[in-house]
Amino acid sequence: MDDGLKIGEITEKTGLSIPTLRHYDSVGLVTPSGRSPGGFRLYNDEDIRRILLVRRMKPLGFTLEQMRDFLDAADALREGAADTDAAEARATLAQIRDEARARYEKLRKQVAYAEEFIDLVDGLEA
Structure with a gap:
């Protein structure tokens, strides 16, 4: 992943909604590693790993x-x-x-x- 994945791509990979990912960002739980020139959140592999850890903790x-x-x-x-x-x-x-x-x-x-x-x-x- 060179530039990172946009939030919509992350929702497909993780099963979490865009509002949930934005909330995690706003509370500092999982902040995307980058931003595109247009201001879109960009997530790298480490960000995805963190999101998946959170997703696994959520049902518990x-x-x-x-x-x-x-x-x-x-x-x-x-x-x-x-x-x-x-x-x-x-x-x-x-x-x-x-x-x-x-x-x-x-x-x-x-x-x-x-x-x-x-x-x-x-x-x-x-």
């Missing part, structure tokens, strides 16, 4: 602040943060990982209940 009910904390911590570790900052980043990632696991298990239980309910309904129609 993480807040924008938690998403930002996660991205900041991941960036700090990837960029080789100093020892104190790296320890804090690892702690943030561990906390979010534990919360994600707990939320995942809750969702699995809800899906199981939904499947049971559908089976019950199907049984009533037989």
Whole structure:
């Protein structure tokens, strides 16, 4: 990707809407790396990676602040943060990982209940 992808192309790749991507930009969650001469947002591969991470956190009910904390911590570790900052980043990632696991298990239980309910309904129609 030489110049970057425009927002419409990103919506096709990620399944997120244009207003959602603009909102993420306005709150500083995922800011596009560039702008075209006409002022269009241009996203590079790293921007897309960040958007996909956020998209994966969204159904688990993480807040924008938690998403930002996660991205900041991941960036700090990837960029080789100093020892104190790296320890804090690892702690943030561990906390979010534990919360994600707990939320995942809750969702699995809800899906199981939904499947049971559908089976019950199907049984009533037989």
